[in-house]
Amino acid sequence: xxxxxxxxxxxxxxxxxxATSAPLSVAFADLDRFxxxxxxxxxxxxxxxxxxxxxxxxxNVRASDVVARYGxxxxxxxxxxxxxxxxxxxxxxxxxxxxxxxxxxDVKRDFGVTVSIGMATHNDGRLFASxxxxxxxxxxxxxxxxxxxxxxxxxxxxxxxxxxxxx
Numbered sequence: 001x002x003x004x005x006x007x008x009x010x011x012x013x014x015x016x017x018x019a020t021s022a023p024l025s026v027a028f029a030d031l032d033r034f035x036x037x038x039x040x041x042x043x044x045x046x047x048x049x050x051x052x053x054x055x056x057x058x059x060n061v062r063a064s065d066v067v068a069r070y071g072x073x074x075x076x077x078x079x080x081x082x083x084x085x086x087x088x089x090x091x092x093x094x095x096x097x098x099x100x101x102x103x104x105x106d107v108k109r110d111f112g113v114t115v116s117i118g119m120a121t122h123n124d125g126r127l128f129a130s131x132x133x134x135x136x137x138x139x140x141x142x143x144x145x146x147x148x149x150x151x152x153x154x155x156x157x158x159x160x161x162x163x164x165x166x167x
Contacts, residue, residue: 006068006076013080014122014131023124025079025087026134028142029057029094032114032150034073041105049103049113056101060094076135083124084155091117091153099151117153118142126157 001009010026017024031037031053038046050073057067057075066078079087098115105111118141120126120134128134137156145154 001066001068003068003070006066006070006078009066009068010078010131010135013078014134017080017123021123022081023083023121024134025082025084025119025121025124026138027077027079027087027091027117027119027153028070028135028138029053029075029077029115029117030142030146031073032116032146034113037111037113041111045103045105052101052103053113053115056097057094060097061090082121084119084121084157087119087121088153088155091119095151095153114151116142116145116150118145118156119153120156 013024016022031049034046034049037049050069053073053075054067054069057077061067061077061079064080065082068076068078070076079090095115095117098113102110102112118138120128120137120141122128122134128137141154141156141159144159145152148154
């Protein structure tokens with residue numbers, strides 16, 4: 001899906017989750033070192049990686065979940081009625097799927113692409129004031145995943161807990 005659809009879906013999902021108290025989870029998925037792929041292999045290969053990324057993401061989520069391109073090489077995943085435990089399982093499966101996928105430039109050259117994921121869950125032990133705050137939390141978790149070495153998924157609660165520990 002595109003960004004316009006995503007924005008509408010997120011707004012409606014947040015209203016719905018507040019009305020029902022069901023959890024709502026989101027995740028930012030960002031390709032690691034994507035610029036180097038474009039620089040090394042060209043934009044046509046980069047474009048193919050984006051198509052493959054969308055296919056990997058869609059293959060590893062449920063029909064009720066939403067996968068949308070957020071911008072550049074960043075994708076947003078929205079998981080209605082999904083608690084942190086299930087979110088963690090899905091995101092770990094996505095990271096593994098990226099690790100297991102090879103991309104072929106030609107018969108002699110192939111390479112792998114990894115993904116970093118930041119996750120946050122509303123109505124599952126933590127409440128966010130708005131959908132924007134929920135997204136900020138997932139974005140902070142993504143930033144932490146990048147800082148921790150990439151190729152992993154990190155929940156916002158881990159970010160929040162580590163920030164408290166350092167104060």
